[in-house]
Amino acid sequence: xxxxxxxFELIRRCHDGVATAEELSQLxxxxxxxxxxxxxxxxxxxxxxxLSAAVEVPECMVPSESRWITWRPLMxxxxxxxxxxxxxxxxxxxVRTNPVATLLFSEGCEWQDGVTRMDGLPLEAGExxxxxxxxxxxxxxxxxxxxxGDTSVDLDSRGSVRVRRGHITVxxxxxxxxxxxxxxxxxxxxxxxxxxxxxxxxxxTELQVLDGAVSYANPGxxxxxxxxxxxxxxxxxxxxxxxxxSEIKFDARPFADILERAEFSPRDDMLLVYEPFDYxxxxxxxxxxxxxMGWAGTWRVGPLANLLPSDPGDLHIATDRLHGPWGVxxxxxxxxxxxxxxxxxxRALAQPVRLDRDGIYYLSMMVRWEVxxxxxxxxxxxxLRLALRSSTDYEGDRVSLTLxxxxxxxxxxxxxYRFMSPAHVNAxxxxxxxxxxxxxxxxxxEVSFRIYGESDTLDFAxxxxxxxxxxxxxxxxxxxQLILAAGGVGKAWFDELRIAKSWREVMPPxxxxx
Amino acid sequence: xxxSDRDQHDHFLRHFMALEQSLRAFVRSLLFTHEEERxxxxxxxxxxxxxxxxxxxxxxxxxxxxxVARMEALAFRRDRARDRHLxxxxxxxxxxxxxxEQSESLESERRALEACLQKLPAEQRQLVHAAYAPGVRMDxxxxxxxxxxxxxxxxLHRIRLTLMDCARGVLAREEWS
Numbered sequence: 001x002x003x004x005x006x007x008f009e010l011i012r013r014c015h016d017g018v019a020t021a022e023e024l025s026q027l028x029x030x031x032x033x034x035x036x037x038x039x040x041x042x043x044x045x046x047x048x049x050x051l052s053a054a055v056e057v058p059e060c061m062v063p064s065e066s067r068w069i070t071w072r073p074l075m076x077x078x079x080x081x082x083x084x085x086x087x088x089x090x091x092x093x094x095v096r097t098n099p100v101a102t103l104l105f106s107e108g109c110e111w112q113d114g115v116t117r118m119d120g121l122p123l124e125a126g127e128x129x130x131x132x133x134x135x136x137x138x139x140x141x142x143x144x145x146x147x148x149g150d151t152s153v154d155l156d157s158r159g160s161v162r163v164r165r166g167h168i169t170v171x172x173x174x175x176x177x178x179x180x181x182x183x184x185x186x187x188x189x190x191x192x193x194x195x196x197x198x199x200x201x202x203x204x205t206e207l208q209v210l211d212g213a214v215s216y217a218n219p220g221x222x223x224x225x226x227x228x229x230x231x232x233x234x235x236x237x238x239x240x241x242x243x244x245x246s247e248i249k250f251d252a253r254p255f256a257d258i259l260e261r262a263e264f265s266p267r268d269d270m271l272l273v274y275e276p277f278d279y280x281x282x283x284x285x286x287x288x289x290x291x292x293m294g295w296a297g298t299w300r301v302g303p304l305a306n307l308l309p310s311d312p313g314d315l316h317i318a319t320d321r322l323h324g325p326w327g328v329x330x331x332x333x334x335x336x337x338x339x340x341x342x343x344x345x346x347r348a349l350a351q352p353v354r355l356d357r358d359g360i361y362y363l364s365m366m367v368r369w370e371v372x373x374x375x376x377x378x379x380x381x382x383x384l385r386l387a388l389r390s391s392t393d394y395e396g397d398r399v400s401l402t403l404x405x406x407x408x409x410x411x412x413x414x415x416x417y418r419f420m421s422p423a424h425v426n427a428x429x430x431x432x433x434x435x436x437x438x439x440x441x442x443x444x445x446e447v448s449f450r451i452y453g454e455s456d457t458l459d460f461a462x463x464x465x466x467x468x469x470x471x472x473x474x475x476x477x478x479x480x481q482l483i484l485a486a487g488g489v490g491k492a493w494f495d496e497l498r499i500a501k502s503w504r505e506v507m508p509p510x511x512x513x514x
Numbered sequence: 515x516x517x518s519d520r521d522q523h524d525h526f527l528r529h530f531m532a533l534e535q536s537l538r539a540f541v542r543s544l545l546f547t548h549e550e551e552r553x554x555x556x557x558x559x560x561x562x563x564x565x566x567x568x569x570x571x572x573x574x575x576x577x578x579x580x581x582v583a584r585m586e587a588l589a590f591r592r593d594r595a596r597d598r599h600l601x602x603x604x605x606x607x608x609x610x611x612x613x614x615e616q617s618e619s620l621e622s623e624r625r626a627l628e629a630c631l632q633k634l635p636a637e638q639r640q641l642v643h644a645a646y647a648p649g650v651r652m653d654x655x656x657x658x659x660x661x662x663x664x665x666x667x668x669x670l671h672r673i674r675l676t677l678m679d680c681a682r683g684v685l686a687r688e689e690w691s
Binding site: 009012014017018028041044045047048050051055 | 539
């Protein structure tokens with residue numbers, strides 16, 4: 001039934017609820033008598049349902065705990081999951097965290113409460129007392145803060161902090177303008193800037209503005225026309241006094257300078273898995289594909305390989321095909337080359353990624369996907385994928401990072417649970433795939449995925465924005481198999497595959513700074 | 515949740531998720547409004563889970579699920595929308611059979627829709643987003659846009675037909691590539 005068929009107008013009138021009783025009878029008769037019309041009617045309603053699903057979650061920048069660029073469930077899958085979660089699991093644990101910030105790095109930190117805090121840890125509102133060392137925190141609202149030495153703060157909200165004592169340096173990007181710092185003697189409001197605050201044990205506050213301006217007011221008395229301190233100026237506010245501040249010598253260090261000089265030490269102990277693909281031979285028999293660290297055995301043929309019986313599945317190693325601009329190692333020497341016959345290869349991890357315990361994992365891999373644009377959307381060439389699965393339940397819960405032919409990064413955690421980025425990335429250029437997995441023994445697991453292209457600048461820490469992230473996932477899977485898969489024609493290259501418990505170990509060799 | 519419950523739940527979810535959109539389209543074809551469709555689908559999901567038999571294979575689950583969806587839609591119309599036109603049982607049956615037969619093709623069209631939405635002129639795409647946003651009333655949207663409700667209905671109808679053609683085109687090209 002062509003869309004020019006006038007009977008679509010009858011369908012339209014019934015769909016819109018404006019059909020007369022006679023028209024409804026006509027529709028019913030047509031449905032009864034004409035199989036082609038029935039299919040046309042179903043197609044129209046099918047499209048209607050699909051459109052409804054497509055716009056149920058708006059494709060826009062949505063602030064959330066980890067500030068995903070956005071997420072959108074494929075074909076309203078998440079809506080169904082949510083429905084099932086509520087309807088079918090009324091007693092299921094619904095623990096969700098409500099972080100206001102993320103601990104990006106901690107170097108030499110000793111915390112007052114004795115707790116060991118992992119890099120990448122979501123931080124909820126509340127007290128954070130550092131005895132010694134240096135920590136970098138990024139608020140959900142966008143502000144970044146360095147805590148140094150003996151410093152006690154209350155993470156107040158996504159856009160504010162209370163400093164009880166100690167030393168913080170704050171950098172606020174455009175979206176974080178308006179960030180507030182409360183001290184015992186003043187309320188400081190960022191006006192698009194970078195500044196340092198020191199609070200002495202007796203409540204005296206020093207403010208040094210490195211860039212832009214900061215307004216100040218007595219606690220709870222902030223107004224739009226509050227006085228300001230501008231770049232290059234430093235002032236001191238007396239404790240328990242509303243007297244005007246006194247000017248002091250400016251000697252603050254810029255945020256970037258602090259990070260650069262900090263020289264975050266490598267944490268080799270946090271690198272769990274590494275495959276540099278630095279093999280000299282090609283083709284490489286699988287029984288010799290044993291380089292790297294953190295693996296239990298060699299690469300093996302995966303379940304989707306579809307190889308001819310005579311094909312042993314040797315790996316093909318190429319050189320000099322990945323020229324990313326990010327200053328990270330890799331892309332020149334050996335790398336894995338895959339084509340349409342590759343299917344998949346898998347390798348067992350010595351230490352599994354455990355979703356049944358609290359933990360934070362980062363993954364990274366360099367990728368280049370070379371395929372003519374007109375073949376990207378064909379059935380023949382559809383995806384590149386890195387997946388983690390369980391050897392005891394291969395079809396069960398997994399973490400799957402996929403770049404499909406339509407070039408919108410996807411996260412999949414189990415059958416049917418698929419989350420897709422609204423943003424496209426580019427093929428035919430070097431890419432850096434990064435993912436973060438927050439595993440929780442009790443509560444929601446989170447998987448987020450970002451692909452850097454050649455024109456993207458690497459963040460100094462984990463991305464402030466991810467292309468896509470999962471929602472509502474609760475899994476106890478123990479993922480001990482890593483699978484690389486590709487489907488279709490054309491060629492792709494994988495290099496420098498890493499899994500670590502710290503961002504600094506998946507972005508070696510040097511931490512890039514702003 | 516015990517392991518056996520979890521396995522059963524996972525098993526059910528795999529079946530249900532594979533079929534969910536086809537069921538939704540089928541229910542929609544019987545009920546005329548999205549609100550009714552959502553309400554019925556909620557009941558369908560509950561019934562399917564409560565009475566789920568893990569021994570069922572995919573084909574058996576599909577037949578059963580469409581049967582449940584049909585019964586729930588019938589019950590809804592009888593209980594809640596008596597004043598509305600009701601298709602005869604034979605038409606329900608025919609639509610259910612067609613929906614099952616066409617489920618793969620309909621799924622392909624839904625997949626292709628994604629690319630087609632991107633091809634729409636921005637103004638039309640925005641209109642689709644506005645019209646299909648949850649809870650939107652067409653008369654209010656029309657007023658906001660300075661059009662009559664009828665003009666809005668017709669514009670959306672033309673966009674739907676364009677998208678149907680586009681989806682078919684995308685699938686045809688995939689077949690030949």
